Amino acid sequence: MRNILLITLLLVGVTVSCNKEKNPGNSGEITLTSELYGTGPYYAMGYNFALGKMVKTLDKPGPDITLLANSTNNQNYINAYLSTDNLNNSFSLTASFDNLSEAENFFNTYAEVIDSSGYEGIAANIQPYQIWTYRSSDTKYVKMLIKSVKKEIRDDFPYAETTLRFVYQPDGSRTFPRPVE
Numbered sequence: 408m409r410n411i412l413l414i415t416l417l418l419v420g421v422t423v424s425c426n427k428e429k430n431p432g433n434s435g436e437i438t439l440t441s442e443l444y445g446t447g448p449y450y451a452m453g454y455n456f457a458l459g460k461m462v463k464t465l466d467k468p469g470p471d472i473t474l475l476a477n478s479t480n481n482q483n484y485i486n487a488y489l490s491t492d493n494l495n496n497s498f499s500l501t502a503s504f505d506n507l508s509e510a511e512n513f514f515n516t517y518a519e520v521i522d523s524s525g526y527e528g529i530a531a532n533i534q535p536y537q538i539w540t541y542r543s544s545d546t547k548y549v550k551m552l553i554k555s556v557k558k559e560i561r562d563d564f565p566y567a568e569t570t571l572r573f574v575y576q577p578d579g580s581r582t583f584p585r586p587v588e
Contacts, residue, residue, distance in 0.1 A: 432459055433584055434574040436554070439474035441487070441567045451475075456541075456549055456575040464492070471543055475529075476558065476567035485558040487567030489530035493544035496526035502538040507554065510536035514552040514572065520581035533569060548576045550583055 433456075443449045450463045453470025462470050471491060478485045491497045501521060504510040520540055530539050533553050541549040550573065557568040574583045 433577060434572075435459075436570065436572045437461070438568065438570045439472070439489075441474050441476040441565070456543070456547070456573070457577065471549075472541065474567055474569055476565040478560070478565040482560055482565065485560070485565045485567065486531070487533050487556050487558050487569060489533060489539070489541075489569075491529075491541075491543075495542070495544050496528050497542050497544075498528070498530035499526045499540045499542070500530070500537060501540045501550070503534070504536040504538075507536060510538065510552055514538055514550065517550055518583055520548050520550075520583075546579050548579075548581060548583070550574050 437454050439452070439454065441451065443451055444463075448465065450465045451473050452461050453464060453473035454460070455462045455468060455470050457471075458468070462468070464470060464473060469492060471493075472489050473491075474487060475490050476485055476487050489498060501517065502510075502513050504513065517538060526542060530541075533539070533556055535553055535555055537553045539551045539553065541551060543549075552572040554570045554572060555568075557566075559566050576583050
């Protein structure tokens with residue numbers, strides 16, 4: 408009887424562990440870069456919200472968002488922007504603040520998607536303390552707080568890096584789940 412109880416507890420533990428892998432967290436903090444990898448075909452790393460992890464742009468399914476960088480011809484100005492390959496207008500600048508404290512306060516209280524219009528194909532010229540709303544091709548929503556943006560020239564090419572917090576709404580409703588602190 409004792410062995411049966413022990414085996415049952417082990418099986419329950421394995422089942423719970425497997426379920427955690429299949430149901431990634433719906434909130435977190437990630438860092439994206441515009442770095443390219445490989446020797447051809449080249450690829451970048453991006454984030455897939457449904458999978459809850461970084462994936463290559465060559466993967467199927469690929470990332471929901473990637474970070475790209477470009478510059479003027481004389482490289483005096485570098486633009487960092489978020490992109491998606493879903494062929495939809497998916498990004499909306501929801502709010503912009505002067506400091507992290509104000510941005511976090513808004514982000515934490517931003518409970519429902521404010522507007523369904525005004526989406527664009529890219530999140531152009533991202534800056535620290537912006538709040539963006541992302542809408543996937545299957546109408547799932549993500550709120551993102553841009554915490555930092557780094558832009559520079561590396562090996563004669565524009566490079567960007569951003570750290571952002573996000574909350575993903577996997578059921579397609581406009582109401583965001585409360586983030587896990």
